[in-house]
Amino acid sequence: MRTESEGVRTAPEDAACPHDLRHHGDAEVRDDGSALVDLAVNVRADTPPVWLREHIAASLSGLAAYPDGRAARAAVAARHGLPVERVLLTAGAAEAFVLLARALKVCRPVVVHPQFTEPEAALRDAGHTVGRVLLREADGFRLDPAAVPEDADLVVIGNPTNPTSVLHPAAAVARLARPGRTLVVDEAFMDAVPGEREALAGRTDVPGLVVLRSLTKTWGLAGLRIGYVLAAPETVAELxxxxxxxxxxxxxxxxxxxxxxxxxxxxxxxxxxxxxxDRAHLIAGLRGFAAHGLRVVEPAEGPFVLVRLPRAAAVRDRLRDLGYAVRRGDTFPGLDEEWLRLAVRDRETVDGFLGALGRALETG
Incomplete structure (x- = not known):
């Protein structure tokens, strides 16, 4: 394994956990009585669309019967060209993380950070000691498969990764697989990547592969809770x-x-x-604040961007005063109080935000 000086930090498994793993973007907008323009939550704006709301509403006439997931499971399987035995429907990807933590018999789970914190939280809640591989800003937060300990029997990585917006090559992620290891790839934001390039969903040739997908981000269904697991039939049955x-x-x-x-x-x-x-427009505007020390993690491939900024906490508070909510970054392992995550919005919203950011940087 590489040392920290060579580009990757490996946190000891018994390290204390100073990060608030339960903090999520919705807290940025719920903790304020005023209406804030939301750049904190990574759900696509103006969703769900009318046709989807009407489709969901039509299902309400069947609420007297117990849910029957067979048709939905078959539809998901067909979408990925898989047999239904490789699909498990879940109440959002968050439930899948809990199932993996509780059902799988693993001894040394490792989470590649910075990334969505629920997988580690679920593993800790299930009594596991969790190892961390911390990717570095100097490397663009890119994955080096050799950084993951050989004896890790469960590895979790996001692709594209929340909050860095890094899209790892599918070949590099697949190199993490090996006999006796479960490789969990969180692809909750992959459908926001044109062509879903670098996706592993639908692959059956990668040993121990578990792919998680969410339908809440692109379709604005966070309140409905729907996602799914793609994995070998025996893993699906266990979950x-x-x-x-x-x-x-x-x-x-x-x-x-x-x-x-x-x-x-x-x-x-x-x-x-x-x-x-819209992301390109946002990044172009953010580059205009380089004189203030603002740096964007690039290339960004998700529906959000990660920025580093001196006095980020003060700027975030000032942005709230100006009517904009952004996501603090210091709750993600591997990041500190100088980081902010910004959801991509339409150009009009972005232009308003950039104007507010300029004012916040002058006074924050």
Whole structure:
């Protein structure tokens, strides 16, 4: 394994956990009585679309019956070209992290950070001692598979990674796989990447691969809770045994079927290109603040960007006063109080934010 001086930091497994792993972007907008323009939550704005709301509403007439997930499961399987035995529907990706932590018998789990903190929180809650591989800003937060300990029997990585917006090459991620290891790849934001390049969803040739997908980000369904696991049938069966009965509601199942249909996939593909254009506009504007010490992690490939900024906490507070909520970065292992995550929004919203950021930097 490489040493810190060579570019990767490996946190000891028994290290204290000073980061608030339960802090999420919604806290940035819920803790304020005023209406804030939300650049803190990574859910696509102006969603769910009308057609999807109407489809979900139509499912309410069936609430007297217990949920039947067979059709939704088959639809997800068809979307990825997999047999249904390789699909497990979950109440969002967050439930999947809990199932993995509780159901799989692992001895040395490792999480590659900075990334979404729920996987580590779930593992800790299940009694595991969690190792960390901390990717560095100097390397662009890019993955070196050799940095992961050989004896890790569970490895978790996001792609594209929240909050860095780094898209790791699929080949590099697949190199983490080996016999006796479960490789968990969180692809919650992959459908926001044009062409879903570097995706591993649908692959059956990678040993121990578990891919998690969420339908809440692109479609604005965070309040409905719907996601799914793609894995070997024996892994799916093990996770399913740990689920409560009827874990996914009838409206969520209706949403799952709708969001993996051909029309929805085409709409998501168009949205991914819009996000890419809006992200480029945001990054171009942020570069104008380089004189203030602001640096953007590039290339960014997700529907959010990570920036480093002196006095970031003060600037964040000033932005709140100006009506804008952004995500603090110091709750992510590997980052500190100088980091902020910004969700990509439409150009009009971004232009308003950039104006507010300029004022905040002058006084924050």
């Amino acid at each position: 399913e045994r740990a689920q409560p009965l009827w874990p996914v509601s009838t409206p969520a199942l209706a949403a799952a079927r709708a969001c993996v249909g051909a029309g929805a996939l085409a709409e998501a593909a168009r949205a991914a290109h819009r996000v890419a254009a």
